[in-house]
Amino acid sequence: MEEKFSVSVRELMAYVYRTGSIDNRFRSSTSLTEGTMIHQEVQNEYKESDEKEVYLEHSFMEEGVTIHLQGRSDGILTTEEGPVIDEIKSTSMEIDELTEETHPVYWAQAKGYAFMYAIRHDLEEVKVQLTYVQKQTKEKKRYKKSYTLVDLEMFMDGVIKEYVSYARILLHIREQKNQSIPDLEFPFLQYRKGQKKLAGSVYRTIQEKRDLFAQAPTGIGKTISTLFPAIKTMVLGETERIFYLTAKTITRTTAEEALMKLEESGLILRSVTLTAKDKICFQQETICQPDYCEYADGYYDRINGAIIDILMNETQLTRPVIEEYARKHKVCPFEYSLDLTDVVDIIIGDYNYIFDPRVSLKRLLPENKKKTALLIDESHNLVERAREMFSASIYANEFQKASEEIAEEDEKLYQAAHAVYLDLIKIKEENRAHEFMIDEVPGELEENLERFINRGERYLKGENEEERSEKLLDLYFSAQNFLKIHQLVDDHYRLIISKDNGDLTLRLYCLDPSKVLSDTTKAFRSSVFFSATLSPFGYYMDMLGGKKEDYVLQLPSPYDTSQIDLMVSPLSTRYRSREHTADRLAELLYDQVVNYPGNHLFFFPSYHYMDLVFRRFQKHENVEAVAQEQGMDEERREDFLNQFVSGGHLAGFAVLGGVFSEGVDLRGDRLNGVAVIGIGLAPRSFEKELIKEYFTENGKNGYDYAYVYPGMNKVLQAGGRLIRSEEDRGAIQLIDDRFLSSKYKRLFPEDWGNYRIIK
Numbered sequence: 095m096e097e098k099f100s101v102s103v104r105e106l107m108a109y110v111y112r113t114g115s116i117d118n119r120f121r122s123s124t125s126l127t128e129g130t131m132i133h134q135e136v137q138n139e140y141k142e143s144d145e146k147e148v149y150l151e152h153s154f155m156e157e158g159v160t161i162h163l164q165g166r167s168d169g170i171l172t173t174e175e176g177p178v179i180d181e182i183k184s185t186s187m188e189i190d191e192l193t194e195e196t197h198p199v200y201w202a203q204a205k206g207y208a209f210m211y212a213i214r215h216d217l218e219e220v221k222v223q224l225t226y227v228q229k230q231t232k233e234k235k236r237y238k239k240s241y242t243l244v245d246l247e248m249f250m251d252g253v254i255k256e257y258v259s260y261a262r263i264l265l266h267i268r269e270q271k272n273q274s275i276p277d278l279e280f281p282f283l284q285y286r287k288g289q290k291k292l293a294g295s296v297y298r299t300i301q302e303k304r305d306l307f308a309q310a311p312t313g314i315g316k317t318i319s320t321l322f323p324a325i326k327t328m329v330l331g332e333t334e335r336i337f338y339l340t341a342k343t344i345t346r347t348t349a350e351e352a353l354m355k356l357e358e359s360g361l362i363l364r365s366v367t368l369t370a371k372d373k374i375c376f377q378q379e380t381i382c383q384p385d386y387c388e389y390a391d392g393y394y395d396r397i398n399g400a401i402i403d404i405l406m407n408e409t410q411l412t413r414p415v416i417e418e419y420a421r422k423h424k425v426c427p428f429e430y431s432l433d434l435t436d437v438v439d440i441i442i443g444d445y446n447y448i449f450d451p452r453v454s455l456k457r458l459l460p461e462n463k464k465k466t467a468l469l470i471d472e473s474h475n476l477v478e479r480a481r482e483m484f485s486a487s488i489y490a491n492e493f494q495k496a497s498e499e500i501a502e503e504d505e506k507l508y509q510a511a512h513a514v515y516l517d518l519i520k521i522k523e524e525n526r527a528h529e530f531m532i533d534e535v536p537g538e539l540e541e542n543l544e545r546f547i548n549r550g551e552r553y554l555k556g557e558n559e560e561e562r563s564e565k566l567l568d569l570y571f572s573a574q575n576f577l578k579i580h581q582l583v584d585d586h587y588r589l590i591i592s593k594d595n596g597d598l599t600l601r602l603y604c605l606d607p608s609k610v611l612s613d614t615t616k617a618f619r620s621s622v623f624f625s626a627t628l629s630p631f632g633y634y635m636d637m638l639g640g641k642k643e644d645y646v647l648q649l650p651s652p653y654d655t656s657q658i659d660l661m662v663s664p665l666s667t668r669y670r671s672r673e674h675t676a677d678r679l680a681e682l683l684y685d686q687v688v689n690y691p692g693n694h695l696f697f698f699p700s701y702h703y704m705d706l707v708f709r710r711f712q713k714h715e716n717v718e719a720v721a722q723e724q725g726m727d728e729e730r731r732e733d734f735l736n737q738f739v740s741g742g743h744l745a746g747f748a749v750l751g752g753v754f755s756e757g758v759d760l761r762g763d764r765l766n767g768v769a770v771i772g773i774g775l776a777p778r779s780f781e782k783e784l785i786k787e788y789f790t791e792n793g794k795n796g797y798d799y800a801y802v803y804p805g806m807n808k809v810l811q812a813g814g815r816l817i818r819s820e821e822d823r824g825a826i827q828l829i830d831d832r833f834l835s836s837k838y839k840r841l842f843p844e845d846w847g848n849y850r851i852i853k
Contacts, residue, residue, distance in 0.1 A: 103165035111199035150210035287652035297323035368443030473623040480607035486579035510546035612639030660849040664831035680710035692766025774805030
């Protein structure tokens with residue numbers, strides 16, 4: 095039976111021409127948006143008779159497989175010598191460093207387009223041009239070659255022959271997926287209350303290329319209820335890939351467990367879990383250089399074999415699996431996982447792989463995004479994460495130190511770094527306030543930052559001694575990211591100058607991430623935002639870039655209000671009252687432990703406040719107590735949670751909004767009570783006040799947007815640690831007099847409706 099496989103020119107040549115360096119530090123930082131702008135600038139210079147973005151296709155028959163090649167040529171230029179295929183590439187390299195043979199894969203892509211164009215127009219010869227554009231200076235350099243159709247046919251014949259065995263593997267795993275999905279059933283005997291409605295809403299949303307905002311109670315089974323229907327839409331042939339995005343490692347584990355459950359029900363597809371480079375790196379230091387790391391040295395010689403091996407033998411490419419095969423084939427595990435995202439069906443990873451301009455997957459081409467669905471778990475977290483991802487800062491003292499360190503080694507780099515320092519000091523001299531805003535980044539500062547990046551890249555690439563290179567590395571990336579974020583700056587931003595401990599900071603601060611989030615998600619087929627706490631809905635839809643036509647789903651709690659004994663203790667937890675009320679607070683917590691035997695978690699707004707009460711609580715020697723420590727690593731966090739055993743009697747003290755107040759699943763008798771101290775308000779700050787002013791000016795309740803809603807979300811998340819199933823029972827104590835005001839009571843979830851006041 096004839097088998098058909100479609101591949102783009104870029105994907106084909108990327109596989110056959112696995113060349114280059116995996117030194118991530120100096121990979122081109124040009125984003126797809128920047129690249130598109132550069133392409134358009136070149137294309138705008140075309141003559142009227144020239145064509146741009148020309149779609150081309152051709153089918154090859156090889157060993158019983160039909161390989162359908164397709165893609166868009168950047169330009170077809172009309173010249174007296176005949177048509178010229180123009181391939182436009184942006185580069186961070188200096189123009190004078192480029193040679194004709196710097197990037198063989200670029201010539202290969204251009205030759206692929208040239209072959210298809212020559213076949214379509216019955217040409218015996220065609221010319222190919224590489225147009226390089228230096229992304230900072232916009233300086234151009236062009237190389238041109240001429241190929242006969244015979245040359246191109248021989249070239250493509252060799253490429254297709256090399257690719258066909260890989261295509262067979264991809265066809266095989268695609269066939270496995272397509273055969274297993276139609277008969278796939280929900281992996282549990284019955285749906286929980288509300289679960290079927292959530293699954294149906296996700297299916298319809300993706301099918302109709304819409305977006306969905308869903309609030310589903312804790313314990314309903316949100317992960318399986320979103321993954322299962324999303325996978326079922328793959329039968330339609332329009333969804334080829336799913337990203338399951340989350341902010342926390344524990345939630346990624348839950349997604350892996352859901353896929354394992356579906357696999358037990360007959361599903362066969364490939365998924366990969368992405369792990370941060372510094373966590374998965376095999377070396378003591380994350381230095382991606384061949385002379386330092388054996389897994390980087392010769393990576394491209396071994397990666398194709400490593401990909402084929404793991405695809406043929408594994409389905410869930412989790413961190414341990416990737417590490418096993420990376421060691422076997424001696425390839426960098428982080429780069430390995432990224433290369434696998436091109437061929438798997440589901441990618442599980444952090445928000446930043448889609449949203450963060452610094453680390454998002456540039457390999458996601460527009461045509462791939464249109465067939466990709468995003469499942470965004472615990473999406474209430476994305477608001478603050480997006481503010482962080484879309485903001486950037488530079489520090490005057492860092493440039494001063496850098497200029498001093500390299501003054502005798504690189505005069506031009508010294509001058510560039512010192513110029514940035516002087517530009518920042520100049521801003522400082524114009525205003526003596528501790529914190530203030532400026533209207534725009536001065537043009538000379540922007541130019542000097544670009545000069546520093548260009549010179550810094552040359553310096554860092556040319557260094558032989560790693561220690562000297564590492565001095566400038568962080569600063570190089572900070573400057574690079576600053577200019578990247580600067581391209582996004584509009585009315586949603588404020589430019590803040592702050593002076594602290596003799597240093598000066600210039601911060602591009604994103605007040606409202608909704609526009610950038612919306613611009614990002616609209617490129618994808620569909621986005622599903624879901625969480626147990628998307629309340630109030632209007633706030634989260636505003637902040638996450640929601641639109642009027644988006645679907646909205648609010649599921650009621652499946653749990654009975656009798657499962658929770660909700661108490662409100664009107665004790666002041668304001669900063670000025672803490673010393674005075676600490677003894678009474680410790681007694682309230684002790685009473686809760688006594689009245690509800692078992693394990694308890696108490697959440698405080700700060701480590702200092704937690705320690706203050708923890709010391710007083712410890713006078714009750716009949717109760718074992720443990721406190722969260724600052725900077726706990728994953729192993730230490732696991733140790734903390736493992737102390738909460740069924741039938742135990744432990745009082746755990748933790749920080750509100752920290753790692754233990756979200757995503758922690760202590761079912762049954764592992765947790766019998768929760769107390770939340772304070773209403774979760776962030777301290778007043780210059781930036782928070784700017785957020786308040788911004789939303790007030792835009793017709794919203796600025797105070798609620800800046801303080802109340804984010805704070806109350808922390809409270810709801812912490813309270814949500816208690817009831818995880820229909821069998822769970824326990825107590826929740828909210829300790830703060832402000833919880834009794836109407837502003838906060840209206841934000842209580844339905845199952846918190848019946849509460850009693852503790853005097």
